[in-house]
Amino acid sequence: MGSNRIRRVSAVALAAATALAAAACGSSGSGSGSGDAGGVVTISVNGLPPATQTVDRKNFEDDVKAFEASHPNIRIDAHEGLMDPKTFAAKLAGGQLEDVYYVYFTDPAGLIQRHQAADITPYLKDVPALADVKPELQRVFTGKDGKVYGLPTGNYSMGLVYNRELFTRAGLDPDKPPTTWDEVRTAAQRITALGDGTTGYADFSKNNQGGWHLTAWIYSLGGDVATQDGTGRWKAAVDSDASRKALQYLHDMRWTDNSMGSRQLLEIPDVQKAMGAGKLGMYLAGPDNIPTIVKQFERKYDEYGLAAMPGTATLGGGDGFMFNPKDTPAKIKAGLAWVQWKYLNPDRQEETDKKSAGSDIPIGLPQPDLFDGKSGEAVKAVHAKYANVPQQNYRPFVDRSAEVKVKVEPPNAQQIYTVLDGVMQAVLTKQDANVDDLLKDAQKKVDSILATAQ
Structure with a gap:
């Protein structure tokens, strides 16, 4: 994906x-x-x-x-x-x-x-x-x-692509990017406070990309989207504490901190455009997003850093x-x-x-x-x-790689991501979205999808 x-x-x-x-x-x-x-x-x-x-x-x-x-x-x-x-x-x-x-x-x-x-x-x-x-x-x-x-x-594997210049302007150390979601939330607030339409953090929520990223969030907080039992059968694992924590972070950054901007239902080109315009602080991505931004928006490699995924695991x-x-x-x-x-x-x-x-x-x-x-x-x-790119800008990604377990996508991933898109969209567009109900419904739908993967 x-x-x-x-x-x-x-x-x-x-x-x-x-x-x-x-x-x-x-x-x-x-x-x-x-x-x-x-x-x-x-x-x-x-x-x-x-x-x-x-x-x-x-x-x-x-x-x-x-x-x-x-x-x-x-x-x-x-x-x-x-x-x-x-x-x-x-x-x-x-x-x-x-x-x-x-x-x-x-x-x-x-x-x-x-x-x-x-x-x-x-x-x-x-x-x-x-x-x-x-x-x-x-x-x-x-x-x-x-x-x-x-x-x-x-x-x-997914990490955190960030704008080093915005980090510096916000009083953050670009050589010490966030390693936890609490630190991401704080950094996003400080970057947003710079004004001029700058957004601290952005995330995807449509065309299966929201479900893809939500899966990475859940992994990072110790959860799973699907697990296998002793017989090798797959079962949904969406309705979990890790999923609730992930959605709570997204809800709070979107609605309490206002550090994700008011425009939602974003996908890859939207977020890359904002990063290329110098108006976005951070988003989840793999290393190859950096040359895409540099080439497409005529930026310089020195402007961007790469950190490991906050938490203990990432999607790869x-x-x-x-x-x-x-x-x-x-x-x-x-x-x-x-x-x-x-x-x-x-x-x-x-x-x-x-x-x-x-x-x-x-x-x-x-x-x-x-x-x-x-x-x-x-x-x-x-x-x-x-090397023709500033490898020192990627040290935070490399240095923490041994601490962050890489987990692959679930079976029937694209169908599952379609379900999780809806969860992401609800949390990012409805301030009073009921997370428990969203996860219970998603659990049932993912179980049905996984039944075909046996």
């Missing part, structure tokens, strides 16, 4: 040369055939940036050429587009699903349960970097049977790649070689950062952060060497 993910649509061939190579090798663009000819394996993959993203697309195309040069027995047939749950089943049934396909962290559990992904466990010995991938990320792609069905290639997510259940062993091996080489390759980090250093691609943001151990240390050292 949310601003941290770029959704791309449609499928096109990578380039004429790649397409001709694929045709010569007999690729069908799906997992239905071996794609082998003369010892060459052709695999279709998605994730190719659209032509409008000129730098990213050229980098991708260059990577394909370099990979094929170093892997002469593998050809890449790259398609635009990422995961679209609405068309996924039809593409799989019709033989149009790529051999290696992109997913969000919310997808793997259901895909594994429905047998819509290949078991790649026997081939993981060929992915040495996997030993340093953060275990909590790899668990997303692990089934209840203990088998592995995919690899993570990106991750994010990410992406990765899974494999068509019709893939042959040769295709799985080729796909693993591609994913590892392009996305899970600490040895290529310097080449990647050096190539991006002269562009507007940010280097040195604290996420994605895929690796522990020696791989993690190596990647961070390279980022520090080529």
